[in-house]
Amino acid sequence: MKLKNTLILFILFILSTSVGYAQEDSTLIQSSNKAKVLTIDDQINAVMTPATKVISDVVFFEVGAGKYVVPFVLVWLILGALVFTIYMGFINLTGFKHALDVVAGKFDNPDDSGEVSHFQALTAALSGTVGVGNIAGVAIAISLGGPGATFWMIIAGFLGMSSKFVECTLGLKYRKKNADGSVSGGPMYYLDKGLEKRGIGWLGKILAVFFAIACIGGSFGGGNMVQVNQATQQLINVTGGESSIFFNQGWLFGVMMALLVGFIIIGGIKGIVKVTDKIVPLMVGVYVIAALVVIFGNITQIPTAFSQIISGAFTPEAGYGGMIGVLIMGFRRAAFSNEAGIGSASIAHSAAKTDEPVSEGIVALLEPFIDTVVICTMTALVIVITGEYQNQVSGNQEAISLTSRAFGSVISWFPVVLSIAVILFALSTMVSWSYYGLKAWTYIFGESQVSDLIYKFIFCVFIVIGSAINATSVFDFGDAMIFAMCFPNVLGLYILAPEVRRDLKSYMARIKNGEIKRFS
Numbered sequence: 001m002k003l004k005n006t007l008i009l010f011i012l013f014i015l016s017t018s019v020g021y022a023q024e025d026s027t028l029i030q031s032s033n034k035a036k037v038l039t040i041d042d043q044i045n046a047v048m049t050p051a052t053k054v055i056s057d058v059v060f061f062e063v064g065a066g067k068y069v070v071p072f073v074l075v076w077l078i079l080g081a082l083v084f085t086i087y088m089g090f091i092n093l094t095g096f097k098h099a100l101d102v103v104a105g106k107f108d109n110p111d112d113s114g115e116v117s118h119f120q121a122l123t124a125a126l127s128g129t130v131g132v133g134n135i136a137g138v139a140i141a142i143s144l145g146g147p148g149a150t151f152w153m154i155i156a157g158f159l160g161m162s163s164k165f166v167e168c169t170l171g172l173k174y175r176k177k178n179a180d181g182s183v184s185g186g187p188m189y190y191l192d193k194g195l196e197k198r199g200i201g202w203l204g205k206i207l208a209v210f211f212a213i214a215c216i217g218g219s220f221g222g223g224n225m226v227q228v229n230q231a232t233q234q235l236i237n238v239t240g241g242e243s244s245i246f247f248n249q250g251w252l253f254g255v256m257m258a259l260l261v262g263f264i265i266i267g268g269i270k271g272i273v274k275v276t277d278k279i280v281p282l283m284v285g286v287y288v289i290a291a292l293v294v295i296f297g298n299i300t301q302i303p304t305a306f307s308q309i310i311s312g313a314f315t316p317e318a319g320y321g322g323m324i325g326v327l328i329m330g331f332r333r334a335a336f337s338n339e340a341g342i343g344s345a346s347i348a349h350s351a352a353k354t355d356e357p358v359s360e361g362i363v364a365l366l367e368p369f370i371d372t373v374v375i376c377t378m379t380a381l382v383i384v385i386t387g388e389y390q391n392q393v394s395g396n397q398e399a400i401s402l403t404s405r406a407f408g409s410v411i412s413w414f415p416v417v418l419s420i421a422v423i424l425f426a427l428s429t430m431v432s433w434s435y436y437g438l439k440a441w442t443y444i445f446g447e448s449q450v451s452d453l454i455y456k457f458i459f460c461v462f463i464v465i466g467s468a469i470n471a472t473s474v475f476d477f478g479d480a481m482i483f484a485m486c487f488p489n490v491l492g493l494y495i496l497a498p499e500v501r502r503d504l505k506s507y508m509a510r511i512k513n514g515e516i517k518r519f520s
Contacts, residue, residue: 052476060483084166084493085159085161092159152334160338167364169357171345172185172361175350183350186346186350187347188211191488192205194499217481224434224466226466253467262460290407291407292378338368341493342485349364356507388402438452
């Protein structure tokens with residue numbers, strides 16, 4: 001407990017320093033705008049923007065790679081995903097069919113412990129990843145890195161399937177069963193207990209607390225503010241732009257979303273999956289169908305689009321730092337979208353009704369495939385085929401608008417549908433991330449009703465902040481907090497990977513000899 005308290009105080013010191021910088025910059029901004037009456041949105045931006053810069057600079061420190069500089073966090077994630085793919089015998093390919101069987105319920109044992117089914121765990125985790133990152137994030141990648149960024153997003157998704165398998169297997173294996181029948185799991189627990197088994201419990205405790213603090217920040221940032229921010233932007237676009245009631249008053253929409261999210265998350269994981277297992281399949285289906293309409297409506301352009309994607313991956317325009325620059329952009333947006341190696345999804349999967357950790361890890365490997373290889377690629381094809389990426393946006397500010405225009409160029413009314421989809425995607429992502437953040441919160445502060453309510457209240461406050469802050473700041477803050485989670489998580493995965501491989505071999509052998517039975 002003393003170690004936990006020391007680490008928490010250190011983080012609070014860093015955050016207070018960031019806020020101090022923010023207040024100084026806020027004073028400068030206000031003094032330079034004496035003639036302008038600052039809106040609530042402006043005042044929130046004045047505080048959050050400089051604080052975000054401090055956090056982002058720490059997380060995304062760069063290392064040299066020849067004549068290029070690369071954020072170390074991406075090297076950390078890419079190398080980990082590649083190692084796990086090879087070490088686990090290309091489980092992303094060999095386990096794919098079995099994953100479909102498990103999700104379909106063919107190995108479900110009604111007597112197994114847990115709170116939700118394999119399918120519900122999958123949709124809950126997917127709802128945390130399938131969000132505006134698939135819509136706005138892809139637009140950012142292509143706008144800044146060109147069509148070639150799509151290729152590296154696909155590669156990142158393919159490799160990320162293996163990282164997701166390892167972390168979600170461990171999430172269920174080391175989950176904690178509470179007295180009320182609920183479970184708590186995720187990196188906090190496998191880092192803590194798994195490394196304790198290896199005689200390095202002190203390191204496990206440090207990594208677990210580090211992860212938990214970053215996860216709480218990630219739940220407020222990428223899992224919350226990014227989602228509501230882009231939903232607000234799209235709502236403003238389709239309700240009149242500058243004439244919209246929400247223009248410069250995004251906080252109004254934020255309050256409405258906060259009330260809705262608060263109502264949903266009161267019910268815990270069982271209440272959350274009642275929403276996600278309906279919203280996610282519905283909205284993914286609508287989005288994919290619309291993307292196919294655009295793609296096949298321009299079927300003659302498909303070969304050209306793929307040619308641009310492949311050639312752009314290796315011989316990109318010099319505008320974004322050559323091939324390494326495009327690779328960085330593709331991997332960064334893919335990692336933010338599918339969260340492989342981040343560890344977040346293992347929190348949701350730890351609640352699955354199964355006593356076979358490997359089975360849940362195999363289910364989890366479907367997430368990066370669905371999220372990145374399928375949905376992100378379809379979004380990219382729509383943007384490239386329609387040529388909208390050539391009308392480059394100014395960074396993150398109009399990312400959601402670019403995707404909307406691409407769909408609208410073929411389906412004139414689809415921007416309105418996309419607005420609804422974005423809001424629902426944002427809603428499902430926020431409720432899932434509230435669960436992730438809550439489990440990290442209770443790991444630090446303990447399980448209690450009061451502790452739960454405090455976290456949920458703070459989470460809802462950040463929804464209002466996210467609806468008002470400018471998009472560049474919110475993406476930077478979201479990226480920084482979510483990517484920070486991968487440092488302790490991937491290190492722990494390296495240490496625990498040998499036992500996952502042993503468990504995988506045992507599981508597959510028992511499937512083959514019939515010891516693990518099919519129930520349908």
